[in-house]
Amino acid sequence: MAGGEAAAPDHTAVRVALWRAMHVQADAPPHVIEDEVGLRLVDPDDGWRDRPDMDPRATAGYRASIVARARFIEDLVAEQAGRGVGQYVILGAGLDTFAQRRPEFADRLRIFEVDRPGPQEWKRRRLAELGHGVPEWLRLVPVDFEEDGSWWGRLPAAGFDPGRPAVVVSTGVTMYLTKDANAATLRQIAGFAPGSTLAMTFLLPAGLLDAADRTGLKAAEGGARASGTPFVSFYTPEEMLAAARDAGFAAVRHVAGASLAERYFAGRADGLRPASGEDLLVATT
Numbered sequence: 644m645a646g647g648e649a650a651a652p653d654h655t656a657v658r659v660a661l662w663r664a665m666h667v668q669a670d671a672p673p674h675v676i677e678d679e680v681g682l683r684l685v686d687p688d689d690g691w692r693d694r695p696d697m698d699p700r701a702t703a704g705y706r707a708s709i710v711a712r713a714r715f716i717e718d719l720v721a722e723q724a725g726r727g728v729g730q731y732v733i734l735g736a737g738l739d740t741f742a743q744r745r746p747e748f749a750d751r752l753r754i755f756e757v758d759r760p761g762p763q764e765w766k767r768r769r770l771a772e773l774g775h776g777v778p779e780w781l782r783l784v785p786v787d788f789e790e791d792g793s794w795w796g797r798l799p800a801a802g803f804d805p806g807r808p809a810v811v812v813s814t815g816v817t818m819y820l821t822k823d824a825n826a827a828t829l830r831q832i833a834g835f836a837p838g839s840t841l842a843m844t845f846l847l848p849a850g851l852l853d854a855a856d857r858t859g860l861k862a863a864e865g866g867a868r869a870s871g872t873p874f875v876s877f878y879t880p881e882e883m884l885a886a887a888r889d890a891g892f893a894a895v896r897h898v899a900g901a902s903l904a905e906r907y908f909a910g911r912a913d914g915l916r917p918a919s920g921e922d923l924l925v926a927t928t
Contacts, residue, residue, distance in 0.1 A: 650761035655815065656737035657685050658696060662706040663713065665692070669699040670915055675710040675907045676717070680740040684769045704918030711903040711917045712844060716812055717741065719842055719925070723810045724751045728838065730809035732757065732798065734828075735816050738766065742781040749780045755803055757794050760785035795831050808838035808928075818846045818874045822886070825876060829890035832928075839928040841892070844921050848877045853919040883924050892926040 651657075660681030667677055669692075696702060720731055720741070729752055733739050736756035741748075756763070763785050770776055777783060782801040786794040799805060811832050817825050832841045878886070880897040887895040900923075904916050 650765040652685075652738055652762045652765065656762070657687075659709055659815070660685050660738040660740075661687065661691060661694075661697060662702070662709045665697055665699065665702075666706055666710045668692070670703075670706075671911075671913050675707075676714045678713070678740055678744060680743045680775075681738045683773055684738055684740070684766065686769075703915055707904075707908065707915050708900065708917040708921055711900070711907050712814055712921065712923065714907055715898070715903055715923065716814065716842055717745070719840070720752070720810050720812075721748075723840055724748060728808050728810055728840070729753060730803060730807060731755065732803070732809050732811045734794065734811065734813040737762070742778065743770070743775050746778075749778065753780050753782065753802060755782045755784050755798055755801055757784045757786055757797070759787060806836055808836045808840075811835065811839065811841045813841070813843045815844060817843060817878070818876055820876060822876050822878075826886055826890060829887055829892070829926075833887075833891035833926075835928050837893075837928050841887075841924070841926045843924045843926075845878045845883050845924060846874065846876075847920055847922060848879060851879065851919075880922060883922075887924055887926045891928075893928055895924065895926040898923040898925055 660678075663676065663678040664682035667674055667679055691697065724731075731741075731752050732755045733741075734757050736758045739756060742754050742756075758766075763783050767777060767783060782803075784794070784797050784801045786797055803809070813828070820828075829841075829843075832839070880899070884895050884897055900917055900919055900921055908916050
C-alpha cells in the first residue's frame with residue numbers, strides 16, 4: 644500500500660474504496676457508480692482481488708450497499724447544487740473521490756472534507772503523487788475527533804460560510820459512536836443555515852434485517868470488535884427520525900436500503916442487490 648503506514652487510512656476506508664473499484668471490475672454494467680480513483684489512491688498489492696473480503700460472490704450484497712449509498716449521496720448533492728446550494732461537507736471523508744471524479748461541479752460547489760489529520764495528510768500526498776492535487780474548490784479540514792469534537796468550529800477557517808446552506812454527509816459513522824454523541828452531531832448540524840440538508844447512514848438492529856443478512860451483520864460486528872472499533876449504536880427508523888426531530892431539524896425522512904435497491908438495481912440480469920441493514924436519514928434545516 645502506498646504512503647506511510649502510520650498515517651494510512653483505516654481498514655474500513657480502504658475496504659470501501661476497493662469495493663467501489665470491484666463493482667466496476669467484477670460486476671456487469673450498468674454500473675451504479677464508476678470509481679476506481681480510490682483504488683489508485685490505495686495502490687494495493689497485485690493480489691488485492693484475492694482477499695477474502697473482496698470475494699465477488701460472498702461480498703456482493705455489501706459491495707452493492709456501498710455503491711448504492713454512494714450513488715444516492717451523489718444524486719442528492721447534484722440535486723442540491725442545482726438548487727443553488729454551494730457548500731458540501733463530508734464528515735469522516737476517508738477516501739471519498741467526488742472531487743476527483745466530478746470536476747463539472749467545480750464552479751458550483753466548495754467541498755469540505757473533514758477527517759483525522761494523519762489519514763488526511765496521507766490522502767493529500769497521494770492526490771499529489773497521482774497528479775490530482777488539491778484544487779481550490781476542495782478544502783481539507785483536519786480534526787482530531789477524539790480530542791477536539793468541535794469540527795464545525797474548524798470549518799469557517801477553511802472558507803465555510805455559516806450563513807449559507809450546505810449539504811452535510813456522514814456515512815458509515817453512527818454505529819461507532821454512542822447515541823449521545825450522535826445526538827450532539829445532529830444538534831450541531833440542525834444549527835446550520837436554513838435550507839441545509841443532512842444525509843446520514845445508520846445500522847438497523849439485527850431483528851429488522853432480512854434473515855439472510857443477519858449472519859453477515861454478526862461477522863461484521865465481530866470484525867469491528869476485533870479491530871478495536873466495535874459497533875456501539877443501532878437505530879430503528881423511528882428512533883433515528885425522532886432523534887433528528889429532537890435535534891431541531893425542520894423536516895426529516897427515512898430512506899430505506901430497499902428503496903435504493905429498487906432505484907438503482909431493478910432489472911439487473913445478474914441479480915446484484917444491496918444487503919439489508921443500513922438505511923439513511925435525510926433531514927433539512
